[in-house]
Amino acid sequence: MYDHFPISDRAKRMRETLLKFMDDHIYPAETTYKQQVAEGDRWQPVPIMEELKAKGRESGLWNMFLTHDAGEYKGAGLTNLEYGTLCEIMGRSSIGSEPFNCSAPDTGNMETIFMYGTEEHKATWLKPLLDGEIRSCFAMTEPGVASSDATNIETRIVRDGDDYVINGRKWWSSGAMDPRCKIAILMGKTDPEAETYRQQSMILVPFDTPGVKVIRPLSVIGYDHAPHGHAEVEYTDVRVPASNILLGEGRGFEIAQGRLGPGRIHHAMRSVGQAERALEMMCERAMGRSAFGKRIADMGVTKHWIAESRMEIEQARLLVLHAAYMMDTVGNKTARKEIAMIKVVAANMVQRVIDRAMQVHGAAGVSQDTSLASAFANARTMRLVDGPDEVHRETVAKLELKQYRN
Structure with a gap:
């Protein structure tokens, strides 16, 4: 799929490194992370996460989100499109972003200080944020x-x-x-x-x-x-x-638009990754369970859920990648409609896919024994984060109608 978009060989190598890191370190740590949060002081740093962050620093994937590459505040220098493909992979796990210092809202805040802060702001706040110290x-x-x-x-x-x-x-x-x-x-x-x-x-x-x-x-x-x-x-x-x-009085909306555009792309691609994980869980459960004399996977309704999920994921991914490509080539302002569309499409898509996976899992799907219930709660918030669906739909409609006005 990514061969159809202009992604550098370096970004492709980073993608392969990230995929391996997820298999070797992130997925195996999910259960331990959950246990340590439950058993320790819930509002203190989690030991296994600190171990993952140490590994993340050594992996060459630290601060991938910072598309800029300037001086001592060095980012990966990736395009929005390239970083979006990595967001999808990190989004497959609820603990997938923090080991690389790529968690919201820190990513957006760091970009804001980088773009709009003074040198003093950067030295005082951006540097320790980039270093993962605060x-x-x-x-x-x-x-x-x-x-x-x-x-x-x-x-x-x-x-x-x-x-x-x-x-x-x-x-x-x-x-x-x-x-x-x-x-x-x-x-x-x-x-x-x-x-x-x-x-x-x-x-x-x-x-x-x-x-x-x-x-x-x-x-x-x-x-x-x-x-x-x-x-x-x-x-x-x-x-x-x-x-x-920042920037001076009256510049808040200007800063907000500069901050939220990339953030919406990141959220949307993480949603695609989360939906992929839910679809995998749905298929594995359906293949491994039987009811009323046949496998759940062989039931017509299950097949339809799986097919709908696959189609919706592919549609959302393509739309998000297109929006990221537009941001890279014509800028955030010109890509306003595409950014608004992906924010609505990805948020609703992931909620539907997770809901189907929960249904296939039965009672286990709404329990603490799988990640689906917490994923569903997170997916539901995506329809509100960075602006509710209704606001983005209004934006899309206004921009669509604009071409019909004299």
């Missing part, structure tokens, strides 16, 4: 407003001399429960009187700043995703230097 969170969504329309965001960022003072409440700050979370990129209003898309700004908030308070962890259909987690966080009279603002 973690981060992204503070955008709020409980009090419909954050699918980010113009609703109410958190205030007010200039006071050489500082900005921040007040507001955020939630779904993924990574904020991790004790290694040292920096938040926060979006809030600096000027409520400015034109609509110039009211918002983004600012770096060290997580140990007085006034930053983690209120509670949030669960996803019963899963708290420890030790990384998602949190509700309160910011009360949080004072940070004015130099922590």
Whole structure:
């Protein structure tokens, strides 16, 4: 499949290395990871993950997400298309990304600081993030407003001399429960009187700043995703230097678009990988179980589920790769429609495939004895992450109709 897209020989070699690493290290560690989270302090780093990260550093696959390759902040220099093919492989496992320092939201935060931060920001925050020494969170969504329309965001960022003072409440700050979370990129209003898309700004908030308070962890259909987690966080009279603002006041939406485009590609390709894993589990279960005198795999409904899943996965993969190719060749702005389409298509596809796999597994599919239940919970959130389906559908429709207007 990938021969039809312009992927370098180096990227193909990285893909082979990653496939072998997953077989040799990631898949065998999944059960141990789950046990260690359950048995230890759920909000502390997991020993087996630290071992995997050490191996990941040595593999030559560390920081694959950073498409740039500049100076000391060195990334892999891959295209969006090339990295997308690697995301699919990492997405096959719930622990597949962190061993290579390629986990969200750190990846998006690192790209944001790389693209929009000052040299001081990079030295203070980007370097330890790239080195895997600290973690981060992204503070955008709020409980009090419909954050699918980010113009609703109410958190205030007010200039006071050489500082900005921040007040507001955020939630779904993924990574904020991790004790290694040292920096938040926060979006809030600096000027409520400015034109609509110039009211918002983004600012770096060290997580140990007085006034930053983690209120509670949030669960996803019963899963708290420890030790990384998602949190509700309160910011009360949080004072940070004015130099922590990114790009300047009123540039928040500009930064958000630069950050979220690649992130949506990454999410979509990981969803393809997750769906592939679910289809494998569905087929293996169907071949190994019998009911009413014949194998489940020989039942017509099962065959149809398998066929539908295979077709939907292939369609989604091609659409995602096409969107990534467009981003690389004509830029994120021109590829807006393709990016919006893949965000909807991949999120819905993976939920359907996992649901079928759960049905074939019967009671085991909704229990803790397989990864399907937690995968389903994660897949359901993908229809909300980085904007709900409805917002992306609106974007697609508007861009489609634009060509018919005089």
